[in-house]
Amino acid sequence: MHIVSVKKGLSVDEATTQADGFAVFGFFINATEDGVLSGPWYTLTANLTNITGSVFDFEQNNTFSIDDLIGNVDRTRFYRYYGSLTTPNCSEAVVWTIFQEPIQVPKELTHLFSTKVELINTYRPTEDLNGRQVTASPATPLPPAHSWCYNYHCDHDPSQWFLLPESHCDGKSQSPININTRSVMPDNSLNSFTFTNFDNKQAIKYIANTGHSVECVLKDDLVEVSGGGLKHIYSTVQFHFHWGTEVQNSPGSEHTVDSNRYPMEMHIVSKRKNLTLDEALKTSDGLAVLGFFIETQPTSSPSDQTAWKKLTQYFSAIRNIRSQVEVKEDISINDLLGKVNRNSYYRYSGSLTTPLCKEAVVWTIFQETIKVDGNLMTMFPKYTGFHNVYRPIQPLNARTVYTTRSASCISAPVLLYPLLVCFCSYNEQ
Known part of the structure; x- marks a missing residue:
């Protein structure tokens, strides 16, 4: 799930010309084998049948918030890098924030995105990092790396x-x-x-x-x-x-x-x-x-x-x-x-x-x-x-x-x- 925000004071067109014109929050979604088929994700996916065929958008009147969709995800743990929009024209104008912990959604509900909307594999292949640095928030646990050093006080001198x-x-x-x-x-x-x-x-x-x-x-x-x-x-x-x-x-x-x-x-x-x-x-x-x-x-x-x-x-x-x-x-x-x-x-x-x-x-x-x-x-x-x-x-x-x-x-x-x-x-x- 991508939450897209435009830098305040800019139009969308103006934002595409700046390296930090957009801030996009990315949340992974994990399809669980169990879970209650109710709540905000049930309400959201129930509306998917309304955007098929010639209808591309509609006004939904149900009451749930972005917070409700994110749930209990730890928002102190995230990765950060500078990149682009992932659809044409792929403007390199995005500060990306990718949260480490996924949102847990029942498998029956995630399955509805492909079956009801009739779109599959809606993702762009990964791109080269090209020397960019990905940083992590202080709260994000990083995997152990092979320790090397110069002074004979680590795994590999x-x-x-x-x-x-x-x-x-x-x-x-x-x-x-x-x-x-x-x-x-x-x-x-x-x-x-x-x-x-x-x-x-x-x-x-x-x-x-x-x-x-x-x-x-x-x-x-x-x-x-x-x-x-x-x-x-x-x-x-x-x-x-x-x-x-x-x-x-x-x-x-x-x-x-x-x-x-x-x-x-x-x-x-x-x-x-x-x-x-x-x-x-x-x-x-x-x-x-x-x-x-x-x-x-x-x-x-x-x-x-x-x-x-x-x-x-x-x-x-x-x-x-x-x-x-x-x-x-x-x-x-x-x-x-x-x-x-x-x-x-x-x-x-x-x-x-x-x-x-x-x-x-x-x-x-x-x-x-x-x-x-x-x-x-x-x-x-x-x-x-x-x-x-x-x-x-x-x-x-x-x-x-x-x-x-x-x-x-x-x-x-x-x-x-x-x-x-x-x-x-x-x-x-």
Whole structure:
């Protein structure tokens, strides 16, 4: 049963042009083998014979309410996502609320909808999620998931990820890796990137605590990455961070350079523009991830920290796992990256660095580091409670790491600064 409401103050036509123009409540109906053949559902179905043939609607004078039809369903338990109307023109203008608990109706009454109205199979097939997130109300019990973690306090630590159902974590092209600067191969095809809308200050939709990292989810189909030797245009989906402990400059990066780690790493995750997320995860170059090392800014040459201050001020609102907060501050990806040289980088083919570790990623690891105030960096572990959130280094297994000419001609910053740990992962939802 769908209860359809239009945003107050809008006409139906106007509502179809807005992402939240309609609010639709969806209630599943369970056909029970027993039950009293009386009450509001008996009264409702008794009228079904009045809308057959050439009569499509009529005024019913019986007295029952929507509340009567819903009955004792627990309305604190529900799922929420943004979607569309399910009949043509399928306008993507609906905030959907799907209640977990079904309405119980006797089988004899549910059967009348098909027999009396003479319509059957009146439902649209399910559609692709395409990277959208489905959330649940706090009261909604969620099924137990396979527990994985980084710190050996769960069912599956990194050494056991390969045991997870449908896992690829024991594959031959896994990430992260150590980048040995003495063995990288220069590649003239690794040219400059094109970063579309990296300067858009309203691109971030919300910030979430995933239970493993801090993730910034972007607005759909707004930010893109191309060039840089990539063979396709990629739509940027999200970016996230990985770190060590609350001790400043503690190692926390996943990738290492000449076996040295940086304190943090930022990953910007994009999928091929012409593929759904599910399709991208099944393709060797379905995802493109840009990895940026982060280290403490030197006091002698401080950089502008405005964007990082704006970002971290939201952390107090995402202390709980699966919590999220809408971003209202003006923050662009460019603001966070600062003046990092984006023409010097390393390139290799690898995998996601969290379960299920699918080998679908074209990795780009930039040579120059982002400089961030140490106190702001410690806010990541402080507010989430997560420490040392990085996967151990994986074998290269005969893969080649390529580099731009500019990167191969410059000594790696690893030789100039102590490198600390940086964590990178893409969370498969």
